[in-house]
Amino acid sequence: MTPSPATQPPATDVLVLGGSGVDTIIHVPELPLPYADSYMIDxxxxxxxxxxxxxxxxGLAALGLRTHHLDLVGDDPEGDLVRTLHREHGIGLTALPQPAGTRRAVNLVGPDGRRLSLYDTSRARPGDRFPPRTLRSLAAASRHIHVTITQPCAEALPLLTAAGVPLSTDLHDWDGENPYHEPFAHAADVVFLSAAALTDPERTLHRIAERGRARAVVATAGAEGAYLLSDGELTRVRAVSPPAPVVDSNGAGDAFAAAFLYGRLSGETPETCARYGAIAGAHACTVPASRAESIGRDELLERAAGPRP
Structure with a gap:
């Protein structure tokens, strides 16, 4: 007997909302970059x-999760790159028209792998919205939704909350004060952010949990590991040694989030999820920014089963 639509399992493990675009990568001799009339980029x-x-x-697809991506994408060469990336990696993409064009950024990458990103904010419009019918349909077919903080995801939060599907978000380098990030922080069940701009990470993590509905809050701290707040208990997550020389930190936070969510959807403890994230983040730092390559499930589980530092 074919199950009715109401009893059919979700067709998608994770729906990713927003955050598509194209980066131009430039390796520079140092950061900050001193003023000069020109630089030769060998x-x-x-x-x-x-x-x-x-x-x-x-990252989610590489770990074997059924993944779908929804965003506004321009009918331009940059949009073609985005569509091709998803097609080559077998990731479903609902690309809605974006007349302002596909998002673009320039990443300056230093010799130590640190990066400085320059975002083109002209590739969005104040009235940008996801069609409610499309959003409801994709949300209903998903086990989990990861919401980026790019426009128009903020406008989608009320509908997503009403859908009853668990949410996660990444606040990136939030300073703990900018009000734009707060709706995302308070709506998500899992919150990721970087500790780079936080003067008191522990205080910020507790405040997110107290004011929102997050059951897990993670602040990544690069070589110092991460902070994990789960069910009111704060623990430190040890950093993982990269398996090869560090060449670029771009995408490390995204890799951490993907592996953490893989663990969560597999029923692992928050501590194990965070270890998965640390392993995936360390792996990402060894991948040149010019390549789109994520750690696979077998490699992740093999490293996670190995001795801990």
């Missing part, structure tokens, strides 16, 4: 698809 200047939503989707 390593080349490369443009490839992949911003935060794309990288989370890639």
């Amino acid at each position: 390593s080349g200047i490369r443009t490839r698809a992949g911003q935060t939503g794309d990288f989370v989707a890639l």
Whole structure:
């Protein structure tokens, strides 16, 4: 007997909302970059698809999760790169028209792998919205939804909350004060952010949990590991040694989030999820920014089963 639509399991493990785009990667001799009339870039200047939503989707798909991505994408060469990336990696993409064009950014990458991102904010309009019918349909078919903080995801939060599907978000380098990030922080069941701009990470994590509905809040801290707040208990997550030289930190936070969500959807403890995230984030730092490559499930589980530092 064929199950009725109401009893059929979700067709998608994770719906990723927003965050598609194209980056131009430039390796520079140092950061900050001193003023000069010109620089010779011997390593080349490369443009490839992949911003935060794309990288989370890639990481989830590489770990074997059924992944779908929804965003506004331009009818332009940059949009073609985004569509091709998803097609090559077998990731479903609902690309709605964006007349302002596909998002673009320039990443300056230093010799130590640190990066400085320059975002083109002209590739969005104040009235941008996801069609409610499309959003409801994709949400209903998903076990989990990861919401990036790009426009128009903020406008979608009330509908997503009403849908009753667990949510996650990444606040990136939030300073703990900017009010734009607060609706995302308070609506999500799992919140990721970087500790880079936080003066008191522990206080910020507790405040997110107290004011919102998050059951897990993670602040990544690079080589210092991460902070994990789960069910009111704060623990430190040890950093994982990269398996190869660090060449670029771009995408490390997205890889951490993808692996953490893989663990969560597999029924693992928050501590195990965070270890998965640390392993995936360390792996991402060894991948040149010009490549779209995520750690696979077998490799992740093999490293997670190995000795801990």
